[in-house]
Amino acid sequence: MMEPDKDRERGTMSWLKSLFGKAEPNKVHVRPGGEAFTVPNGETVLESALKLGLAYPHDCTVGTCGACRTRLITGKVEAITPFGYTLSKEELAAGYILACQALPKSDLELEVDIAASTTRQIVTPAQLIDTKPLTHDIMAVTWKTVEALTYQAGQYINVRWNGGDTHRSYSFASAPDVGGQHNVTCFIRHVPGGAFTDALFDGRAQEFSYELDGPHGQFWLRPGKGPILCIAGGSGLAPIVSLLQDAARKRVRRDCVLLFGARGERDLYGDAEISEIRSAWTAGFDYWPVLSEEQTETRRQGLVTDHIPAAIERLGPGASAYLCGPPPMIDAAIAMLVAHGMPMEQIFYDKFTDSSTASKQVAA
Numbered sequence: 001m002m003e004p005d006k007d008r009e010r011g012t013m014s015w016l017k018s019l020f021g022k023a024e025p026n027k028v029h030v031r032p033g034g035e036a037f038t039v040p041n042g043e044t045v046l047e048s049a050l051k052l053g054l055a056y057p058h059d060c061t062v063g064t065c066g067a068c069r070t071r072l073i074t075g076k077v078e079a080i081t082p083f084g085y086t087l088s089k090e091e092l093a094a095g096y097i098l099a100c101q102a103l104p105k106s107d108l109e110l111e112v113d114i115a116a117s118t119t120r121q122i123v124t125p126a127q128l129i130d131t132k133p134l135t136h137d138i139m140a141v142t143w144k145t146v147e148a149l150t151y152q153a154g155q156y157i158n159v160r161w162n163g164g165d166t167h168r169s170y171s172f173a174s175a176p177d178v179g180g181q182h183n184v185t186c187f188i189r190h191v192p193g194g195a196f197t198d199a200l201f202d203g204r205a206q207e208f209s210y211e212l213d214g215p216h217g218q219f220w221l222r223p224g225k226g227p228i229l230c231i232a233g234g235s236g237l238a239p240i241v242s243l244l245q246d247a248a249r250k251r252v253r254r255d256c257v258l259l260f261g262a263r264g265e266r267d268l269y270g271d272a273e274i275s276e277i278r279s280a281w282t283a284g285f286d287y288w289p290v291l292s293e294e295q296t297e298t299r300r301q302g303l304v305t306d307h308i309p310a311a312i313e314r315l316g317p318g319a320s321a322y323l324c325g326p327p328p329m330i331d332a333a334i335a336m337l338v339a340h341g342m343p344m345e346q347i348f349y350d351k352f353t354d355s356s357t358a359s360k361q362v363a364a
Ligand SMILES: Cc1cc2nc3c(=O)[nH]c(=O)nc-3n(C[C@H](O)[C@H](O)[C@H](O)COP(=O)(O)OP(=O)(O)OC[C@H]3O[C@@H](n4cnc5c(N)ncnc54)[C@H](O)[C@@H]3O)c2cc1C
Pocket: 065, 156, 168, 169, 170, 171, 172, 186, 187, 188, 189, 190, 191, 192, 193, 194, 195, 196, 197, 198, 235, 236, 238, 326, 350, 351, 352, 353, 354, 355, 356, 357
């Protein structure tokens, strides 16, 4: 029989718990790496993981970039800002959450790729040394850094200018040099009215002082044998070229279809880089540019997403997808891929979110 004092004590504890919630920290277990940590009340999964020094994927920490996307296998979380502002319907249905916005409400089992990056992050002064037009509104921009940078193909760098607080993110547009490099090139699209790209396209940015911080991102080619479907829109071609150049150099033997969405002929670029990748590729390689606003005899027509079913059929079972470009294109592509049977775990992306994403969230 339970002693009356103990009985009373337990009753009081359970009453307090029902009032204030679980007082002790929740336990988190991560697959597939087996990392385990606790999250005190009021802290997000990401905050606790970073305090422990885990290389948990993240960038913005405010729920806009999607870098901390994690699959919740068991347990309950509360979202500080709704995950649906950044994650697609398909991702939510597959159980994905954003670790930087997730307050655990129970013990959790999570699935996330921790510590896969082998590169060291640095902050280095840099000088803009070259710009080259690629289309009417995209240019290749090269910075020379003081400290050598190492990155993985597909990652990006945060660029600060003139000592300001804000940054803009730009993906590396070529495969990394072994042992690090001082010159890094990105493909940058002009956003009319944009603080940084206006200055870049009217020439003022040539005179700016720069600080580059990175590399960041988890958008690298996962090991495997299955075919690869790459989908790019606009300047989103940059990390795809980087990833494919790197894979070609490493003699990766996987069939590949590259779908590139553009409005018209004048928006297509990167032919030289793509031809070089194709000639070095050791398996099947198809390049399918798709024009949404111009009809020509030779090009595919419509939205890039319209051509996903044909690409999946061309590649056969077991394909994984790598997507990069504007958020609406990525969300539509994810929906199409999932509708055609591709599991979410096989879909990797970098959304080129912009400074308006956070303000849309605040306004919603
Ligand atoms: C991980 C990541 C990687 C990126 N990589 C690249 C890259 O390789 N190449 C590249 O060109 N961009 C890339 N971007 C986008 C880039 O960081 C900037 O957001 C973009 O260059 C606009 O900067 P800005 O200062 O000119 O415009 P801002 O001053 O930030 O924006 C001005 C106005 O324009 C609107 N706006 C900004 N960007 C867009 C847009 N893309 N489409 C529609 N409206 C917009 C905003 O709503 C805002 O009202 C990336 C973004 C992320 C998150």
